[in-house]
Amino acid sequence: MTLTSVKVPTTAFADQKPGTSGLRKKVKVFMQKHYTENFIQSILNVLGEALQGSTLIVGGDGRYFSKQAINMIIRITAANGVRKLIIGKRGILSTPAVSNLIRKYKVLGGIVLTASHNPGGINNDFGIKYNTENGGPAPDAFTNAIFEQTKTLAEYKTCVDLDCDFQEIGEQSFKVDNREFTVDVIDAAEDYVVLMKEIFDFDKLRALIKGQDGKGFNVLIDSMNGVTGPYVQKIFLDELKADQNAVTRIIPLDNFGEIHPDPNLTYAKELVDKVKADTKYDLGAAFDGDGDRNMIIGSQAFFVTPSDSLAVIANNLQCIPYFRKHGVHGFARSMPTGAAVDRVAAKLKKEMFVVPTGWKYFGNLMDAGRLSLCGEESFGTGSDHIREKDGVWAVLAWLSIIEHKKMGVKQILEEHWKEYGRNYFTRYDYEEVESEAANKMMTHLNNIIASGELIGKTFDIQGKSFKVKLTDDFSYVDPIDKSVTRNQGLRIMFEDGSRLVFRLSGTGSSGATIRLYADSYEQTNVTADAQEMLKPLVQVALDVSKLKEFTGRQEPTVIT
Ligand code: VG1
Numbered sequence: 205m206t207l208t209s210v211k212v213p214t215t216a217f218a219d220q221k222p223g224t225s226g227l228r229k230k231v232k233v234f235m236q237k238h239y240t241e242n243f244i245q246s247i248l249n250v251l252g253e254a255l256q257g258s259t260l261i262v263g264g265d266g267r268y269f270s271k272q273a274i275n276m277i278i279r280i281t282a283a284n285g286v287r288k289l290i291i292g293k294r295g296i297l298s299t300p301a302v303s304n305l306i307r308k309y310k311v312l313g314g315i316v317l318t319a320s321h322n323p324g325g326i327n328n329d330f331g332i333k334y335n336t337e338n339g340g341p342a343p344d345a346f347t348n349a350i351f352e353q354t355k356t357l358a359e360y361k362t363c364v365d366l367d368c369d370f371q372e373i374g375e376q377s378f379k380v381d382n383r384e385f386t387v388d389v390i391d392a393a394e395d396y397v398v399l400m401k402e403i404f405d406f407d408k409l410r411a412l413i414k415g416q417d418g419k420g421f422n423v424l425i426d427s428m429n430g431v432t433g434p435y436v437q438k439i440f441l442d443e444l445k446a447d448q449n450a451v452t453r454i455i456p457l458d459n460f461g462e463i464h465p466d467p468n469l470t471y472a473k474e475l476v477d478k479v480k481a482d483t484k485y486d487l488g489a490a491f492d493g494d495g496d497r498n499m500i501i502g503s504q505a506f507f508v509t510p511s512d513s514l515a516v517i518a519n520n521l522q523c524i525p526y527f528r529k530h531g532v533h534g535f536a537r538s539m540p541t542g543a544a545v546d547r548v549a550a551k552l553k554k555e556m557f558v559v560p561t562g563w564k565y566f567g568n569l570m571d572a573g574r575l576s577l578c579g580e581e582s583f584g585t586g587s588d589h590i591r592e593k594d595g596v597w598a599v600l601a602w603l604s605i606i607e608h609k610k611m612g613v614k615q616i617l618e619e620h621w622k623e624y625g626r627n628y629f630t631r632y633d634y635e636e637v638e639s640e641a642a643n644k645m646m647t648h649l650n651n652i653i654a655s656g657e658l659i660g661k662t663f664d665i666q667g668k669s670f671k672v673k674l675t676d677d678f679s680y681v682d683p684i685d686k687s688v689t690r691n692q693g694l695r696i697m698f699e700d701g702s703r704l705v706f707r708l709s710g711t712g713s714s715g716a717t718i719r720l721y722a723d724s725y726e727q728t729n730v731t732a733d734a735q736e737m738l739k740p741l742v743q744v745a746l747d748v749s750k751l752k753e754f755t756g757r758q759e760p761t762v763i764t
């Protein structure tokens with residue numbers, strides 16, 4: 205039977221501007237009539253001619269509303285001339301897995317259904333993101349073009365009678381407007397596991413976990429009820445033979461069990477407490493909802509900042525087969541990330557890039573063969589094996605280093621700081637601040653930075669003295685395509701190398717989130733408590749920004 209597509213008249217929405225990583229809104233916003241359909245059609249309109257006869261990957265973290273959204277995607281892509289969809293079973297695919305599938309099967313792109321670390325469930329968030337043919341998040345030019353489409357969209361095409369189940373593995377074919385349309389439902393984890401086995405030495409990792417004389421290396425891997433469950437099951441249990449107690453919360457739930465699937469000290473407290481309480485654990489790790497973030501803690505919950513994690517991995521890439529084979533090109537970090545990796549780059553004589561916040565800015569450098577490893581302070585670490593950050597990859601990288609150096613997490617960090625000195629780093633998040641108040645604070649900061657009035661000024665606080673050297677609003681010129689990205693964070697840099705950064709989050713779904721980043725370098729005093737160390741600098745930030753006055757917030761919601 206041939207199915208026929210129809211054109212459905214619709215009215216445009218004014219609020220479909222993608223943020224740092226796709227469009228993220230409350231589920232109920234996506235549930236409005238035509239809202240999700242409009243956004244999908246807008247993505248397809250931007251793809252234009254390339255869409256005819258193409259293949260797309262579809263999947264996500266399985267959060268509430270994913271099934272409905274995938275049904276819409278099936279019908280709308282079929283009506284728009286797409287030839288084939290590859291969908292993860294039950295709609296489940298981690299963000300790194302989507303990136304891998306796009307690259308491996310050389311398809312046009314992928315639609316990722318996730319709001320990442322934002323909570324899920326009917327009263328929380330949903331998100332849609334498009335990844336291009338290099339496997340990475342669509343660049344600004346593309347997402348701006350989507351936004352332009354959404355503003356004037358008057359109709360979308362769909363095939364209302366197309367009913368296609370994606371609960372079980374297998375291929376289904378349809379005839380839509382006399383064209384072939386195929387939906388291939390695949391195992392979520394299979395291709396990803398193949399990739400990891402090419403990158404890492406699984407025999408060595410298995411031996412590490414098993415150990416000698418009955419004393420293995422004990423890990424506790426927390427999927428936080430997010431998408432990494434099936435990947436963790438296959439890699440840590442089936443392949444590396446860790447025992448069942450080494451993993452937790454590995455069944456993806458559509459509301460993440462009512463937690464924030466956000467791997468940091470606040471929202472992954474359950475993991476931190478377990479590792480702290482039980483001295484048998486040598487390493488704990490957690491991932492976010494869509495599996496691209498990671499948090500690493502050592503024995504007794506010794507915390508590794510993502511900025512340090514990046515530097516340590518950079519310093520030890522030679523123990524990972526993938527890098528021995530492909531070589532190590534440059535390194536990169538997002539601007540707010542602590543500069544620990546810059547020191548490693550300088551020592552190893554590698555190119556070092558500093559890009560705006562968001563993984564999309566790493567892609568061009570990787571495609572040009574100038575970037576092998578990169579990271580963000582927001583618990584993102586990854587390499588050029590794909591074009592997304594990769595949580596499970598990061599843990600396997602750490603285990604490879606531990607196996608190679610025969611050292612624990614804390615010992616590795618202490619050795620690293622001894623060699624390079626330490627970039628103390630902290631981030632304060634003020635979540636769901638009233639938008640107007642947050643904007644006023646940013647305008648105030650913008651004004652004093654634009655006027656240059658802070659330059660040369662000294663702040664004497666809590667026995668420390670900070671003299672302002674430079675202030676600016678970070679902008680970036682992509683070294684490959686020369687595109688310019690402005691307004692990426694207000695920076696105050698001091699004579700002693702300390703630095704403050706302020707920016708507003710681009711991933712929230714209600715109100716505004718203010719992020720305040722503080723970092724400061726110490727050559728020899730490397731084992732102090734980061735929060736204590738950075739207290740005076742944070743006080744400068746609060747004084748200069750008048751954050752408490754503008755927002756009424758006395759304390760941040762999350763401290764990293
Ligand atoms: C945050 C992080 C940023 C990260 C982005 C997407 O963005 O700060 O580093 O790339 O989330 O991560 P923002 O604009 O809220 O600061 V994910 O794992 O949520 O896709």
Ligand code: CO
Nearest residue numbers: 320492494496
């Ligand atoms: Co994520």
